[in-house]
Amino acid sequence: MNRTFNFNAGPAAIPLSVLERAQKELVNFQNTGMSIMELSHRSKEYERVHNHAKSLLTELLAIPDTHEILFLQGGASLQFTMIPMNFLVNQKTAHFVLSGSWSEKALAEAKLFGKTNVLASSKSNNYSHIPQIASFEDGQDDGAYMHITSNNTIYGTQWHEYPDSSIPLIADMSSDILSKPLNIEKFSLIYAGAQKNLGPSGVTVVIVKKELLATTSSNIPTLLNYETHIKNNSLYHTPPTFSIYMLSLVLEWAVEQGGLNIIQQNNEEKANLIYSAIDESDGFYTPHAEKNSRSLMNITYTLPDEELTKKFLQQSAEQHFVGLAGHRSIGGCRASTYNAVPLEACEALAKFMTAFRKQN
Structure with missing residues (x-):
């Protein structure tokens, strides 16, 4: 499976x-x-x-x-x-x-x-x-x-x-x-x-x-x-x-x-992959949170317009990404990178985000 x-x-x-x-x-x-x-x-x-x-x-x-x-x-x-x-x-x-x-x-x-x-x-x-x-x-x-x-x-x-x-x-x-x-x-x-x-x-x-x-x-x-x-x-x-x-x-x-010190390091590595894809996008992805308040658990961002957001969510779903739609109260996108989300999933999402930006 x-x-x-x-x-x-x-x-x-x-x-x-x-x-x-x-x-x-x-x-x-x-x-x-x-x-x-x-x-x-x-x-x-x-x-x-x-x-x-x-x-x-x-x-x-x-x-x-x-x-x-x-x-x-x-x-x-x-x-x-x-x-x-x-x-x-x-x-x-x-x-x-x-x-x-x-x-x-x-x-x-x-x-x-x-x-x-x-x-x-x-x-x-x-x-x-x-x-x-x-x-x-x-x-x-x-x-x-x-x-x-x-x-x-x-x-x-x-x-x-x-x-x-x-x-x-x-x-x-x-x-x-x-x-x-x-x-x-x-x-x-x-x-x-x-x-x-x-x-x-x-x-x-x-x-x-x-x-x-x-x-x-x-x-x-x-x-x-x-x-x-x-x-x-x-x-x-x-x-x-x-x-x-x-x-x-x-x-x-x-x-x-290895305990919470190791888990924290893993969470920082996972979040940094996705935040880097956002920060290196020349404004294509706009983070909701200010840098000094960014969460390591929930990464929120928007795309330039609603049509691109729908396209992003549709294509990401086709690539087996689940749960990327932002909360209904603010829209946009959200990636929740809790402890159990593996590094490979965050690597795959960052790669997809970069490829999607280049294509659009």
Whole structure:
């Protein structure tokens, strides 16, 4: 079977070796006579998978004992609600840095629970850059937390240095977690839907600082209370067992690659191939993101006109490139180069882009 060049923004590419292993184990997982999807979430076989995934995350991201790891459902979008429901308390203010559509959605949900404030925004420039905040120290005694979105899939921008904050820093890292090393201690809460770099959709990883939990509101519905899931090792109710199993396989693959330093180097090499094709095109391809805010995960660009864009997407599809259409809100093109997208796919796309430009 021929594999496509998968540049989908999410759900996105999964390492081929992971898919092949899951295929091999699908019907009879570890001689249980059952699929992993059929195992009880209370069984010792599944418990080993569950805890193995937590252990691998701890190893890869160097997560300290000060933080808890949760596997939740509802996607990153549910976290937009859970975070203010749990932590926007005592008449405090949730501060937001707006860098794209997902940070806008997080802000809209927080407004339902308390006071909010926009610290900075690049909306007036069509979110073409990250509004950098060097520090956040003075006059913020009322701050419940600061929220950022670390990578913006629609606009192709990414934080390369995270802001300093005297209040808890919370980050939606759905589209760039596991793509580079992190200083976890800098963050009070990180959340990430799995369907970009962690595996298939269905599970959301939350890494939360124990100190933050001390500020939790009372009278929270049981299932929306972080403490419920911490006390029960994310097993209060049936978790998305297959997604967590796939997560564990992707994490094993990440370890086999050499860890996050090597993965970051690979991601830089892949992205540079495509950005070079853009930068060397004499304006034929126009990048959406400013250079100092360019994402290594989502590369966004436009062509001279709509007809050429349609032609580019049609011919690229004929060459087995998938997922290159830009988000419907801004149009153009987008190549998502997540961890599992191989170097060969990026080499092929850069070559195609160069050939297409010369022909047109």
